[in-house]
Amino acid sequence: MxxxxxxxxxxxxxxxxxxxxxxxxxxxxxxxxxxxxxxxxxxxxxxxxxxxxxVDVVVVATGITARDDLVRSAGLATGARGGAIVDEGCRTQDPDVWAIGEVACIDGKVVGLVAPGYAMAEVVVDRLLGGDATVPAPDTATKLKLQGVDVASFGDAFGRTEGAVEIVWADPIGGTYKKLVMSDDARTLLGGVFVGDIAPYASLRPMLGRELPGDPGAFLLPEGTGAPALELPDEATVCSCNNVTAGTIRSAVTEHGCTDVESVKSHTTAGTVCGSCLPLVKKLTNTELVRAGVEVSNALCEHFDLSRAQLFDAVRVAELHTFSAIIERFGRVPEDAAGPGRGCDICRPTVASILASQGNGHVLEGEQATLQDTNDALLANIQKDGTYSVVPRIPGGEITPAGLIAIGEVAQDFGLYTKITGGARIDMFGARAEQLPEIWGRLVAHGFESGHAYGKSLRTVKSCVGSTWCRYGVQDSMSMAVLLELRYRGLRSPHKLKIGVSGCARECAEARGKDVGVIATEKGWNLYVGGNGGFTPRHADLLAEDLSDDDLLRAVDRFLMYYIRCADRLQRTAAWVADLEGGIDELRRVVLEDSLGIGADLDAAMARHVDAYEDEWKAVLDDPEKLRRFSSFVNAPAMPDPDLAWADRRGQIRPATPEDHASGTTLLRSPTAARTDLETIR
Incomplete structure (x- = not known):
């Protein structure tokens, strides 16, 4: 370091x-x-x-080395520490060859950061188009996380500039260190170092080389103590990865009609690489919207002025159990609405999720059934060909030979495509809606239950074999994975949830890429939260270390329930933790130290969920009224139309048999019209 x-x-x-x-x-x-x-x-x-x-193991960390084999084999000059020697325009000694990024050695240095690499790429493009751009001084600002401890630095972090003065805030008890390097008149910011508390980094780094307003020491004080507000100049760089300035972000709002962070990211590319600038991007976006007279609203939709978190608490406190009662009490109906209290595609599924999270009975019970989206309405994921997937729960990936045979027989009898997933499940694809009850009837009879692949709920708990089988395992990750999956199955939330449990630090279950990651240690379990493998993959943050089984369950209970209560609609845990004021430290205080005094309430809420759980598909099979939802037509015959035709890839056509219908094969209209349909399909 x-x-x-x-x-x-x-x-x-x-x-x-x-x-x-x-x-x-x-x-x-x-x-x-x-x-x-x-x-x-x-x-x-x-x-x-x-x-x-x-020692038993030695790990040698030596930094980066340029992969310059091609450079050397081409006979091009290389630097003392590797990399192709280039001039200020990134051109090597061969006028037809340029080099950028970690393979380029400029002024005797190789820079292993993304932002200088992008800057070099822009210089080369300019030179290829006839320009004379030169490589700017590299932006070596870094923001790192070492063993769960935040570290950041930028600019002249060591105060080497002549006449530079240093302003330091150190809290040995709290484990934080913050330093600003200023010009000799203490007005111009030259650099900074942050350990433990890096909150000032995002807003101060773009001010590098500029005057700070007021007393610069105020920017190092703990949050909430009245540091001066910073007004970034338009030319200040906000996103160093993509070289996006504050002015570009402001113009995205004022000139290009962007009204939220996602549209600003899409238009400017800010925050799309490492994501560390997103808090500042959000602040600039909202500030500019307010200046433009646009109200920055957290309203759920046109029917509710409350945010999802506010509506969750309102429904909980008022003890409401239907959408009609909720919109009458807390919402409004536009004058041009087609009917009283109909809501929209945003608020109806959101209210459905809120009610399900608060133990309001089966999701297809009464009025709740009308709130569900396509997948929840049929308790299955619709696929691109209009068929559905069937995904039984397999806790911990453990399954008996009889269970495997049962799944195989169902897939074979109904002609379903099968796939073993990365989440220890066996997915079956190609089921028609009217086939779902019969398929699930057979699976439930063999002891399977819904895997909730269709809902905004717990999907899977991935696990390695841990100490049960693995020679490296230090804890029984299999048993813990099964315990967690059975505890949180059916838990509805703002977005889907995935959990991973690894039996040792080798991390075979990829727990740090999950919403909740549990990694075994010699002393217990380390708990990570807020990871995901979505559009912007993110490693989870360390929340607690060396927890006992009971302490781990309590911490996960509280984290999940706090997330369910506070997150926005369709907000993943990763984004929620990032947006949480105070970040992971504040989350740690709430979950582990009960700083808000709601720990017992969160514990009780999870206990109610565990006690009230029922398999959604078994409940459907036991209720004739719910089963009616799975008929394709009100007057659909028990047997599909025998006049449908079957055609193979070679164009051979024959009348469809009952086996064809059971297999889920795509059938054509009739033998007489089949050839026309076949040509259309082709």
Whole structure:
């Protein structure tokens, strides 16, 4: 970290890492790695000061090295530490060859960051078009997370500029260190270092080289103590990855009609690489909308002025159980509405989710059934050909031979396509809506239940085999995965949820890419939250370490219930944690320290969910009224039309048989019209 933070920041980081149970030695030069007697395995490190350290594994971190094999084989000059030597226009000694990014050595340096690479690419494009652009000084600002500790630095972090002065805020007890490097008159910002608390980084980094308003020390005080507001100039860079300025973001709102962060991201590309600038992008967007006279609203839709979180609490406190009662009490109906209290495609599924999250009975019970979207309405995911998928729950991926045979027989009898997923499930595709009850009837009879692949709810709990089978496993991840899946099955939420449980630090279950990640340690479980593998993949943040089984369940209970109550509509846990004021630290205080005094309420809410759980498909099979929803037509015969025809890929046509109907094969209209239909399909 010597290239990123100064001595004071290093000491703060060292204390934070020591608190995690990891010993740190600084200023120690390793002179020799000694093997174990009679073996090539390393056993001891010898240091220059005469000290030694017994070891089992040694990991050597040496930074980046340019992949310049092609450069060398072409006979081009390379730098002392690798990389093709280029001039200020990124051209090598061969006038027809350019190099950019980590393979380019400019002024004797190779820069391994994304923003300088993009800047070099722009220079090359300009040169190819006849321009004379030159590579600017690289933006070496970095924002890192080391063992769950936030670290950031930018500009002249070491105060090497002549006459520079340093302003430092250090809190050894809280484990934070913040420093600003200013010009000799303490007005112009030259750089900064942040450890533990990097909240000022996003707004201060774009002010590099500019005057700060007021006392610069005020920007280092804890949040909420009245730091001056920063007005970024238009030319200040907000997104260094894509070189997007504050002015570009403002013009996206004022000149290009962008009215939210997502549209600004799409128009400007800001925040689409590492995402660290998104809080500032959001702040600039909302500020410009307010200036333009546009009200920045958190309203759910035209029918509700409340946000989803506000509506959740309102419904909970008022103990309402129907959409009609909710919209009458807290919403409004536009004058041109087709009927009283009909709502829209935004608020109806949202209210359905809120009611389901609060234990309001079966999702297809009474008025709730009319609120569900396409997938929840039939308890199955519709596919692009109009058929549906059938996904039974397989907790922990454990399944008996009899269960495998049952799934295989169902898939074979109904002609379903099968796939083993990355979430320890067996998916079956190609079922028609009217076939779903019969398919599920057979699966339920063999002990299977709904896997909830169709809802905004818990999808899967992925697991490795852990200490049950794996020689590296330190905890029983299989049993924990089964426990978590059975505990949270059917839990409705603002967006889908995925959990991973790994039996050791080798992370075979990819837990840090999940909304909730559990990783075994020698002392218990480490809990990570807010990860996902969606459009913007994100590693989860460390929430707690070395938890017992009971403490882990309590922490996950509270995290999930707090998310369900507070998140916006269709907001993943990753985005919710990122938007949460105070971030992961505030979440840690709420979940682990009960800072809001709602811990018991969250515990009770999860207990009610666990006690009230019922398999949605079994409940449908036991209720003739619910089963009626799965008929294609009111007067549909028990057997499909025998006049339909079957055609193979070679164009051979014959009347459809009952087996064809049962298989789910796409059938044509009739033998006489089949050839015409076949040509249309082709």
């Amino acid at each position: 010597g290239a990123q933070i100064d001595l004071g920041g290093g000491e703060a980081l060292k204390r934070r890492i020591n608190d995690l149970g990891i010993a740190v030695r600084c200023n120690s030069q390793t002179t020799q790695m000694r093997p174990r007697r009679g073996s090539q395995d390393v056993a001891r490190l010898d240091f220059a000061d005469g000290g030694t350290l017994p």
